[in-house]
Amino acid sequence: MERGRGRWGSVSRGLIPLLGLHTVSEYSRLDRKPPITAALLAANTIIYLRPKFIHPFLPTIDQVWFNPHLILKYTDLKRFFLSPFFHINESHLVYNMLSLLWKGIQLEISMGSAEFASMVATLVAMSQGVTLLLAKSLLLFFDYERPYYNEYSVGFSGVLFAMKVIVNAQSDEYTSVHGLMVPTRYAAWAELVLIQMFVPGVSFLGHLGGILAGLLYLRLKVSYSGLNPVRQFLRSFSHALSLPLRLVKSLFRNRPRITGRGTAGGRIARNTLLTWRCDACTFDNSGRLNVCEMCGTGRTGDAPSSPGPTSEIRDLSLEELRRRRIQRFARS
Structure with a gap:
């Protein structure tokens, strides 16, 4: 002072x-x-x-x-x-x-x-x-x-x-x-x-x-x-x-990417009746489908039918997965 x-x-x-x-x-x-x-x-x-x-x-x-x-x-x-x-x-x-x-x-x-x-x-x-x-x-x-x-x-x-x-x-x-x-x-x-x-x-x-x-x-x-x-x-x-700032951040928070009726990169849903994960390409599909929407592989486990054994599915190459996917969407 x-x-x-x-x-x-x-x-x-x-x-x-x-x-x-x-x-x-x-x-x-x-x-x-x-x-x-x-x-x-x-x-x-x-x-x-x-x-x-x-x-x-x-x-x-x-x-x-x-x-x-x-x-x-x-x-x-x-x-x-x-x-x-x-x-x-x-x-x-x-x-x-x-x-x-x-x-x-x-x-x-x-x-x-x-x-x-x-x-x-x-x-x-x-x-x-x-x-x-x-x-x-x-x-x-x-x-x-x-x-x-x-x-x-x-x-x-x-x-x-x-x-x-x-x-x-x-x-x-x-x-x-x-x-x-x-x-x-x-x-x-x-x-x-x-x-x-x-x-x-x-x-x-x-x-x-x-x-x-x-x-x-x-x-x-x-x-x-x-x-x-x-x-x-x-x-x-x-x-x-x-x-207000935290509210704006919450609106733009990252969410799992949605593709068709499934999610890529998300977690497996707790309710298996809603989604199931493909053993071949790991895509999460709707529970109403018996065939993978991404690669065309049949649903395993509780699915009524499957096109082949699990070991055969896992041996599929990336090119084969892509080919099946193209054929699947071509038929639809």
Whole structure:
């Protein structure tokens, strides 16, 4: 998250096209394209660019700044839920989206799109809620009103810090955070301190709230053994959307080839009164016939008569079968 007001809508410096090229390059190398990550990238970018066809429907950044005082005083849920998807300037957007691209691809591929979407929705609410709780606590116990309680901030970085905690939770390796080697599982904490030291105008409380939200999510995921209701809803929704496609596929599903009154290549019918299979050419004939419709060979087994023994029929050559078939259809 970044703090401040009045800097929104800076002149483009060409970073968004580079973000687009990098995203296309990353996705082109993947066998499975994570759709939720792509949707989040597109949503954040479109909100920042504000194209004309959706401009009338989008609130301005002044209407969605995350401000603990205004949220609690007016129960302003719009600020609570929408502020993560707004960014102050192009560099703010691109930096966050590059981070989302890397973390989102890893998490969505590993856990599946439905669970990933559920996780993102949960982290948005949890990171915002923890930040709000921290700001209110600092006001009540330390009288920190101006630095945090009346702070204005926007951006997706709180959710990204939570995702970073989840990505690195099980790692025992070391990683470099702005040139400093730290255990990977503590990389989010190191980044929190370093960004606060060297990057002006960032929201310390928003980033801290994201880290705590990530830790809380991991704890709840371990202790909660029931089904995730958000994930179940998303799975049901995607299942409903796929119904028309599955219906069309079922209409064009491969069926056994029908020839005359029998089938070629199909299974033997359970009811032998309906069909019987020729011993010579394996064609399935109607149960009403005593002579094979394909090669003219007589029916064996429960048939009333047969032109010759089974061994003789099996010794027939392919040319003989074809000749008998031609004679059969010539007589009919």
